[in-house]
Amino acid sequence: MKHPIRTPLSRTAALRGAGILPALALTLAACTGYVPFDGSQALAPEFERRLGPAWQREIVVPFAVDDELRSAVEDRVSPAGSETRRRDAVLDFIFGWVDLEYALTPTHTAAQTFASARGNCLSFVNLFVAVGRERRLNPFFVEVEDYQRWNYQDGVVVSRGHIVAGMYVDGELATYDFLPYRPKSYRDFRPITDLAATGHYYNNLGAEALMNGDLDAAERWLEIAVRLTPDFDKAINNYGIVLLRRNRRGDAVRAYEKGLELHPANVPLLTNLVRAYQLQGRNDRAGELLDVLEGLNRASPFFYVYRGDAALAAGDSATALDYMRRALRTDPDIPEVHVGLARVYLATGKVREAKHHIGRALRLDATHAEARKYAALIERGPP
DSSP states (O other): OOOOOOOOHHHHHHHHHTTOHHHHHHHHHHHHOOOOOOHHHHHHHHHHHHHOTTHHHHOOOTTOOOHHHHHHHHHHSOSOSOHHHHHHHHHHIIIIISOOEEOSSSOOOHHHHHHHTEEOHHHHHHHHHHHHHHTTOOOEEEEEEEEEEEEEETTEEEEEEEEEEEEEETTEEEEEOSSSSSEEOOSSEEEEOHHHHHHHHHHHHHHHHHHTTOHHHHHHHHHHHHHHOTTOHHHHHHHHHHHHHTTOHHHHHHHHHHHHHHOTTOHHHHHHHHHHHHHTTOHHHHHHHHHHHHHHSOOOHHHHHHHHHHHHHTTOHHHHHHHHHHHHHHOTTOHHHHHHHHHHHHHTTOHHHHHHHHHHHHHHOTTOHHHHHHHHHHHHOOO
16 A cells, blocks of 8 residues: 655755745656546435435446546546647547447447447437546536427427537637537527436437337336426426326326426427327317417417327318418428428328428438338338
8 A cells, every 4th residue: 555755844844945935746646647527426415315315226437437447547648748639539539449320329428438339419428528527527417499399299298408518728619519519609508517417318218119119118217207307398208208107197287287387388288288188088178288388479380280290180181281281381301200200291182292391301310110001101102
């Protein structure tokens, strides 16, 4: 065991008088090494309070550094130099040596992202935060509020946030996204805590499980997300969807109503509560909420897709088309909007227009299951 070097007082005084002590102090500090911030250890008391003493059997910390990742960072990323130089070295490690490739799903931890060299935006941020903190940088998680991701499926809206990394580098704040692998700016963003970032990670896992039809996994991950971050609107929304699909409609309504107490103008929560009321046969209450949604004048495109589908089911194709076009004007870069337009066009016999929008949907997401189904249907032609 090494002991600290103790310098006699007289010797210390002599060194100070000679102007050598500051340099010696710097040398000793360098020898002690940098101790990275350990988010797992820092969050342990909060995890235990929210999940119980066995929390380590329930969850992993998404930005934790395992031995394999730490060894690679120590071998390939120098801790020396300016913040700009270290930032550039971290990005070169991720996109050069690891050669990270984009994959929409699944969302990975830092260790999984490193091991697989694949991941989505949150996977990248998990790795960026982990590696940056290992190299005397202070990256943090940032939720971008002017760019959100939703999926519309079976009459409900599945919610996911968009997370980027934030960091002050030599006094300048920048955000770092997966694409195009360099600082990016957003109009509306806010830093979030490591605890909130962990809630986002488990919400992502739950949303992915929902889209894949795995209710057991979705319920497990979303319960964790809600317990970690009980005011997180997206986790509340998605957990309510699980309850709906379990036919626990009363529980879903209570979850949505509680969520709206915290977020009274949240469009996905309102839209899905409308669906829950309709499933309960409470059509008057559902109609009241639809009026509220109309009055917000900033509805999500999925609200318009939902109204379009309802009109189409009622045989009103003109109204359905109007709503789908409003969805398109709200956001033309969402596959579900183009799939909604294709449904209306197919119902009215306009195959060419339907084919056009299915093509646009697949260019936005080549894996979109419903778009691929309609593409195959159009390719086969009429029976």
